[in-house]
Amino acid sequence: MQQEAPGSAVISLLVDNESGALGRIIGLFSGRGYNIRSLTVAPVDEHGLVSRVNIVTTGTLSDIRQIKAQIERLVPVSRVVDLSSEGPHVAREMALIKVVSSGEPRTEALRIAEAFRARAVDTTASSFVFELTGSSDKLDSFIELMRPLGLAEVSRTGIAAICRGPQTIQNN
Amino acid sequence: MTPKTASAPMAAQTTTTLPGAEVLMRALVEQGVEVIFGYPGGAVLPIYDALFRQNHIRHILVRHEQAAVHAAEAYARSTGKVGVVLVTSGPGATNAVTGLLDALMDSIPLVCLSGQVPTALIGNDAFQEADTTGITRPVTKYNYLVRRPEDLAATVHEAFAIAQAGRPGPVLIDLPKNITVGNAPYKGADEVKPRVGKVQVEPDRDAIVRAVAAMKNGRRPLFYTGGGIINSGSEACEGLRKLAKLTGFPVTSTLMGFGAFPGTDKQFLGMLGMHGTYEANLATHGCDVLIALGSRFDDRVTGRLDAFSPDSFKIHADIDPSQINKIIPVDQPIVGDVGRTIALMIEEWEKQPAYEHKAELTAWWEQIEAWRALDCLRFNQDQAPDAIIKPQQAIQRIYELAQQTGRDTFVSTEVGQHQMWAAQFFKFDKPNRWLTSGGLGTMGYGLPAAVGAQIAHPDALVLDVAGEASTLMNIQELGTIAQYRLPVKLFIINNHYMGMVRQWQELLHGSRYSESYSDALPDFVKLAESFHAKGLRATRMDQLDDVIREALAHDGPVVVDLCVAEGENCFPMIPSGAAHNEMILGPEQEERGAKVTREGMMLV
């Protein structure tokens, strides 16, 4: 078997909102040794009966295909798409980033935050909490820039993803 | 737990409301359940009470919950029906876990009902509380905790549908005591639209066309058949016979597939894989078209992956899309019911231009016959009356003498060398007759499996070919056998070793037989007698046939202690991590040493 280079993939799925459903998905990943880089989950239909789960995982193309096939076997899962292989998609995440500093680093942090369009959602004399939404790469580089400027704490949501254009997870 | 199916509002005026345990009984009866294998306890007392007050369903009281699951597995495997298990909460449920995983690995449809503490106590570490749905999630196809009475009936119906849909498997329903005691509305199966996931039964026509085109192009073709064909049913087995006759191609089978194609047919090469036959493995290695039907390229079958059937065009038909390209990349996948796949292949074979490679196929058969001529299973048995019996001899004679009875015969096994020898020496001409733990390799499977098979087929001959170590893992089932007067024949191939472990230690660990000697064994004859069965023993060649005959003729349970040679190894053998053309053969055959690699040692 030739080994393709492992890459990252975004898998979105719809699952009945029942107790244990998330456990099934996570258990599948841990039990089969697949990697979860990030995972988000929330109900998405009007009655709150169906949740959407977005998982960022890594693997070769055949790993990802296998992951998708394994998820498809789960009874409460009604739809699975590998957004990274099925046309263009948008993936966004939000982060709250706490920076504790004063003087020149503090001014510099604020300047960079403006350039990134991060909002200061909490401000004290010695700290900021910035809220930043965007691609994971953008969040990564912002966090890297904050590191020497008093980066104290990071909280990230993990990505929410959706395909571009008129198609939906239901008809794609 | 909120199955969509169960949350629809009830039509109040037409709904029958009954105690939950009775709703459960009704739903089971509606699902055609005739037998439950179970063991009572506090959390399931309401269900046992409902069982007591009805007479549609027979309950078989096992002696350990693991055995209940294995018995239900064999019941299911030998009848094609869903096996049903009933266990209490906590230890009852945890004892069932091994059996559930066994059923999951071997694709056996089961519904396991477990008791649970009342919903109000869940999470409080109540007496005999276990997080049963949490514990059993990875060992079931699906599981439920019934939290609302209105979900009960629908859950049962859905569980039976899921157990059987697509690739079959075990489903567990955890039943809190307040749900079985309190009233619940009844719902018929026709009122429920079960979620069974995405099951593609009908194969894609184009895939069949391409597969058959590849088969027509094959000069050295091979069918590699598995348990999926048996799960698909008798039509699939009939179809396979027809397809094989039509094409003239050789057929090999996995451990789980025995009987789908007649074991005595000339076109059958025997089992492939780790302890498969020389001809089956070399054919797998050398074929140019490999047609996998309801099999899953298990590591016991493939050996070293990069050397598995290196030159073949691979067709893989399976109802479970996640099996395709999982281990071996294939050239032509076919997702669908394997019975339908076979039927369409037959149609397509007749439609496409005639097969043009008859001459090459004949040459392929000549090659296969040359391999077969090695007679890879031949062993050397000293025929002197006082000679030590070889385990192979014992198993071969059990097969031959059972055959001579002319009776419909079901064979279960435990796990170890005896299992592999039974797989090599027994030939099955019909499906559903071979009951063995393939995927999980569960020691202790065989005796409860024999119980399940004998309950399902009271007039059949049911044998358990056992090892002395394995059989002690569920020996308590002799009690069940006695209680229900099941004429099961337990043949213990007693080599005083965990033979398979000893064999690996000999081959891989410098003959350091660490903890693999079966010390302090019971006297199996006396053991049999204490369980109201007949006990027999053979220690020398001149006793072997007589003892087997006597056991087979006895109209009741028999335990036969067949004391055999201790040091025999099961050959052929592809050491883990070796290729199919690197088989180790027995002393009777030419030695073609394969080196066991370090990587192979890890594959165990």
Ligand SMILES: Cc1ncc(C[n+]2csc(CCOP(=O)(O)OP(=O)(O)O)c2C)c(N)n1
């Ligand atoms: C429950 C369980 N524990 C351990 C093993 C590992 N194992 C596989 S075969 C075997 C030895 C079986 O010995 P026996 O039943 O005497 O059969 P033999 O190989 O001697 O024919 C063991 C320990 C297993 N398969 N199942």
Ligand SMILES: [Mg+2]
């Ligand atoms: Mg033994």
